[in-house]
Amino acid sequence: MLEQGEDAFRKIFRLYRKRTSLPICPGWLEFRSESPESVAWLRTVELSVGSVSDQDAANVGLQPPRQWSAYHVDGYPGFLFISNPFLPGWQHHWVRQCLKLYPKKPNVCNLDLHMSLDNASDLWSSSQAQLRNKSPKRRSEKTLLEKLRWVTLGFHYNWDTKKYYREHQSPFPMDLAALSHCVSLACGFSSFKAEAGILNYYHMDSSLGIHVDESELDHSSPLLSFSFGQSSIFLLGGLSRDVAPTPMMMHSGDIMVMSGASRLLYHAVPRILRHPGGGDLPPCFSLPPSSDVSSPLIDPCSPSDWEVCKSYLQSSRINMTVRQVLEEGGSFPEEYDGHSKKVSQGDSYHSKEEMQDAEEQGLSKRLKSAE
Numbered sequence: 001m002l003e004q005g006e007d008a009f010r011k012i013f014r015l016y017r018k019r020t021s022l023p024i025c026p027g028w029l030e031f032r033s034e035s036p037e038s039v040a041w042l043r044t045v046e047l048s049v050g051s052v053s054d055q056d057a058a059n060v061g062l063q064p065p066r067q068w069s070a071y072h073v074d075g076y077p078g079f080l081f082i083s084n085p086f087l088p089g090w091q092h093h094w095v096r097q098c099l100k101l102y103p104k105k106p107n108v109c110n111l112d113l114h115m116s117l118d119n120a121s122d123l124w125s126s127s128q129a130q131l132r133n134k135s136p137k138r139r140s141e142k143t144l145l146e147k148l149r150w151v152t153l154g155f156h157y158n159w160d161t162k163k164y165y166r167e168h169q170s171p172f173p174m175d176l177a178a179l180s181h182c183v184s185l186a187c188g189f190s191s192f193k194a195e196a197g198i199l200n201y202y203h204m205d206s207s208l209g210i211h212v213d214e215s216e217l218d219h220s221s222p223l224l225s226f227s228f229g230q231s232s233i234f235l236l237g238g239l240s241r242d243v244a245p246t247p248m249m250m251h252s253g254d255i256m257v258m259s260g261a262s263r264l265l266y267h268a269v270p271r272i273l274r275h276p277g278g279g280d281l282p283p284c285f286s287l288p289p290s291s292d293v294s295s296p297l298i299d300p301c302s303p304s305d306w307e308v309c310k311s312y313l314q315s316s317r318i319n320m321t322v323r324q325v326l327e328e329g330g331s332f333p334e335e336y337d338g339h340s341k342k343v344s345q346g347d348s349y350h351s352k353e354e355m356q357d358a359e360e361q362g363l364s365k366r367l368k369s370a371e
C-alpha cells in the first residue's frame with residue numbers, strides 16, 4: 001500500500017533504508033554469487049575486448065577485459081554491471097586517491113564552506129594520525145576526512161543550480177580519466193570523455209536520495225560508477241518515480257555503466273551494508289598484489305597510506321561517478337555563463353534524504369550534531 005503522496009520508488013527506498021526490515025525485503029540481484037533469482041534476470045555481456053590491450057587495462061589496475069564478468073539486467077537496456085574487474089592489490093590506489101589526493105584544491109568538496117583554506121587543502125594530513133590510531137572500542141571525535149561527503153572533479157557540479165559551468169573547472173585527474181577511458185572503450189563507447197566527476201563518501205548510516213543524473217548536456221554518453229569499501233544496495237528504477245525499482249547489491253570493485261535507455265533512470269542508494277564474508281574489509285583487499293604489474297600511471301599504495309585508508313574503509317564506502325558533460329565538439333549555452341563564482345551551498349543528494357529520513361526516525365538531532 002502506498003501512503004498518500006508516496007510513489008512506488010520511495011516506498012521501496014524506505015523499506016531498504018530501515019535496518020530492521022532488511023531480512024524481510026524482497027531479494028536483490030547479487031551479481032557475484034549468481035543466485036538462482038539473479039540468474040533469471042542477468043545476461044552475460046560480450047565486451048569489446050579487442051579494443052583494450054592487457055597492458056592498457058593493467059596500467060589502470062584492471063584485469064584483461066576478456067576476464068571481466070559483465071552483465072546486462074533484463075528490462076534495463078543500456079545498463080551494464082561489471083563485477084569487480086580490478087587486479088588484486090590495485091583497488092588500494094583508487095581508495096588512496098579518493099582520500100588523499102582528490103579532495104585537495106583545486107577540487108571542490110562539501111567541507112570548503114566550513115573551514116579555512118588551510119584545513120581544506122589537506123584533509124588527509126589533519127586526519128591521518130587519528131585514523132591510524134583509531135580504536136574500534138573508543139568513540140572519538142570525527143576526523144575531517146570522516147566528515148567528507150562529496151568531492152567534485154573537472155567541471156564542478158553546482159548542487160544549488162544543478163548545472164555545470166564552463167569557467168568552474170579544474171583539470172580532470174589523469175589517472176581517473178585513463179581508468180574511465182579503458183572501461184568505456186571496453187563497453188563500446190570509443191569517444192567517451194571524462195569531464196566531470198562526483199565522488200560520494202558514505203558511512204554505515206548514510207544513504208543517497210532518489211535522483212536522475214540529467215545535468216550533463218550530453219545524455220548519449222554513458223555515466224560510469226566505481227565502488228570501493230563496504231557494500232551497498234543500489235535501487236534502479238524507471239523514467240518516473242512511479243516505477244518500482246530493482247534492488248542490486250554492489251560490492252567493492254564493482255563498476256556500473258548507465259547508458260542508452262538507462263542513462264536517465266531514477267536511482268538511489270538506500271543502505272550501506274557490511275561486506276559479506278566477515279572481517280573488517282572486503283576480502284579482495286587481502287589478496288596479494290599481482291607482482292608482475294607495474295604502471296606508468298598509478299603507484300602502488302604505500303603500507304603507511306594503506307593503514308589510514310583501511311581504518312577509514314572499515315565503516316565506509318566510496319563511490320566515484322564519471323560523466324561527459326558536453327557532446328563532442330559542443331560548448332556551454334550562453335545562459336550557463338556568469339555563474340562560475342557562485343559557491344554551491346554544498347547540499348548533495350545525501351543530506352536531503354538523510355535528514356528527511358532522520359526526521360521520520362526521530363534521529364535528526366544526532367545527525368545534525370554529527371555534521
Ligand SMILES: O=C(O)CCC(=O)C(=O)O
Nearest residue numbers: 198200213225269319321
Ligand atoms: O553511490 C552510488 O552508487 C551512486 C552514486 C550516484 O548515483 C551519483 O553520484 O549520481
Ligand SMILES: [Fe+2]
Nearest residue numbers: 211212213267
Ligand atoms: Fe546518480
